[in-house]
Amino acid sequence: MGPIIQYITSYLASDQTPGAAGNVFWMLVYIMLVFVGLSVAVIAMNWLERKILAHMQVRLGPMRVGPHGLLQPIADAIKLLLKEDIMPAEADGLIFWIAPFVVVLAAFTVFVVVPFGPTHAITDMNIGILFMLGVSSLSVLGIVMAGWASNSHYPLIGALRSSAQMVSYEVAMGLAVVSAVLMTSLNAEGTGTLSMIGIVQAQQAQGEWFIFKFFPLGLIAFFIFAVAMVAETNRAPFDLAEAESELTAGFHTEYSGFRWSLFFLAEYSAMIAVSSIAVTLWLGGWLRPFPNMLSGATWDQIFSFLPGATFLFFGAICFYNAVRMPKHPLFRIQTIGLFGFGVVLGLIGLVLCIPAVSVHIQDIFWFSAKIAAFMYLYIWYRGTFPRYRFDQLMQMGWKVLLPMGLGVLILTASVALLQQIWHL
Amino acid sequence: MLIGGIAVITRKNPVHSALALIVTLLAQASIYLMLYAPFVAGVQIILYAGGIMVLFLFVIMLVSIDRSIRERQFNSQWVVGMIAATALGGLFIAVYTKGTSIFPDRALPTVENDNTQKIATMLYGQYMFTFEIASLLLLVAIIGAVVMAKKRI
Numbered sequence: 414m415g416p417i418i419q420y421i422t423s424y425l426a427s428d429q430t431p432g433a434a435g436n437v438f439w440m441l442v443y444i445m446l447v448f449v450g451l452s453v454a455v456i457a458m459n460w461l462e463r464k465i466l467a468h469m470q471v472r473l474g475p476m477r478v479g480p481h482g483l484l485q486p487i488a489d490a491i492k493l494l495l496k497e498d499i500m501p502a503e504a505d506g507l508i509f510w511i512a513p514f515v516v517v518l519a520a521f522t523v524f525v526v527v528p529f530g531p532t533h534a535i536t537d538m539n540i541g542i543l544f545m546l547g548v549s550s551l552s553v554l555g556i557v558m559a560g561w562a563s564n565s566h567y568p569l570i571g572a573l574r575s576s577a578q579m580v581s582y583e584v585a586m587g588l589a590v591v592s593a594v595l596m597t598s599l600n601a602e603g604t605g606t607l608s609m610i611g612i613v614q615a616q617q618a619q620g621e622w623f624i625f626k627f628f629p630l631g632l633i634a635f636f637i638f639a640v641a642m643v644a645e646t647n648r649a650p651f652d653l654a655e656a657e658s659e660l661t662a663g664f665h666t667e668y669s670g671f672r673w674s675l676f677f678l679a680e681y682s683a684m685i686a687v688s689s690i691a692v693t694l695w696l697g698g699w700l701r702p703f704p705n706m707l708s709g710a711t712w713d714q715i716f717s718f719l720p721g722a723t724f725l726f727f728g729a730i731c732f733y734n735a736v737r738m739p740k741h742p743l744f745r746i747q748t749i750g751l752f753g754f755g756v757v758l759g760l761i762g763l764v765l766c767i768p769a770v771s772v773h774i775q776d777i778f779w780f781s782a783k784i785a786a787f788m789y790l791y792i793w794y795r796g797t798f799p800r801y802r803f804d805q806l807m808q809m810g811w812k813v814l815l816p817m818g819l820g821v822l823i824l825t826a827s828v829a830l831l832q833q834i835w836h837l
Numbered sequence: 838m839l840i841g842g843i844a845v846i847t848r849k850n851p852v853h854s855a856l857a858l859i860v861t862l863l864a865q866a867s868i869y870l871m872l873y874a875p876f877v878a879g880v881q882i883i884l885y886a887g888g889i890m891v892l893f894l895f896v897i898m899l900v901s902i903d904r905s906i907r908e909r910q911f912n913s914q915w916v917v918g919m920i921a922a923t924a925l926g927g928l929f930i931a932v933y934t935k936g937t938s939i940f941p942d943r944a945l946p947t948v949e950n951d952n953t954q955k956i957a958t959m960l961y962g963q964y965m966f967t968f969e970i971a972s973l974l975l976l977v978a979i980i981g982a983v984v985m986a987k988k989r990i
Contacts, residue, residue, distance in 0.1 A: 505852075543879035547882035547883040554886070576895050
């Protein structure tokens, strides 16, 4: 037992990611944590999306299962698992069977390099951002396979639309990413990097998030990426691949039960993955907001209490709503459950307020909070934008975003060069 | 990689062939990774598996699959193919048997950490001219494709 415990504890002293330190135990722990965290995030997103969309349309949304429909995603998951698994007789068996797994694999593999903090990542590759873009572009293969193997018209059209859309927006996305990567090499000669952790550290060293760098160039590159990433994940207003009014459900029309839920899981985790690229490249990754304006030890102290305060706030909301629950005996269990949930959230908040804990946790918190903002944006887009027509989509991709991306890239490079020549 | 490659040429269904080709390309990317060339591997995944093969599949799916399966598979260049395959196989055997005298017997120092920077300095320094010629060639190919596709510009 001795050597094993020593092997496990030896990592705790290092300041590297488990992958870089080569510690298999902690690597597995991190993989499990990321996997569980993602699944919980997808479940939470499912509930939040329905609630927020409903409130945007002046409806109530799910209210029946659990207080305010909190248990609705669990009920949905059970329903999906119990459903019959149907495969169309004319479908291409093997490809139909593999397709959902390809999509899920591509969506989850990218999280290997996502930096939740300077040490909180599964591993750090020196081609991190390239790896993320490459693997997430593989998910389109799964979609095309699903659409073709279903051997039916709606899925095929959905898959064709999806592949055309993803290939064309990937170009603009790549150009925006390159202009951000260019900025990493500016503080010293030869420090340019593609590693996700390196990119955030470059922003830390330059004391500036890349969205504000060379204003407005960083902002424009971020805007291009923000549009392209919505198109890349097939979400509204670019959800032509699954436009329900035209194609019933697009590429996954023929899928049911568990396989369908795999597509659902992959879509949401892909959304989280591209948001984390945007957060890492432009929004300073795990760094706390206002690093320059509100700097100093006092502000560091105040910001380190925010993670705990957020959880305490959510716990307080739970208590408030538990008090407001109907006093009918039928609602007693739900009220007690909501109280319990509030107590759990409050306890988490209190634990996070301990300085020793919050030092290690707050970078994860800021990264997740920035991703959560993007998730809300996704829901907001879906609630407010009408769907694009396909020719408009292509026009937007090739005639607007691509020239903009090229222009931003050239301008960024020239400004950086001028800065180096004149030491501005 | 070999299994994927064999599947590419033996499947009758073109979509299955294309998918097998994707497996082959991904396996090739992993070989690059094992050779400590992560940048090349990443580019291989993005360009071939993520970009070009999607367009391949896109085109194949637009073609009627049923007809192409029923038609006789033609292969009129098998003589040339056999000669080329024999020559390549001979080359492989020669390299395998004489490998110790051709290549250095020690592994090269791995440059994993600044691999990307090394490639950049090589491409834009030493091999600048070749690189530009290759990009010019691609530009010509794009223009040619547009001219052929559109009769009236």
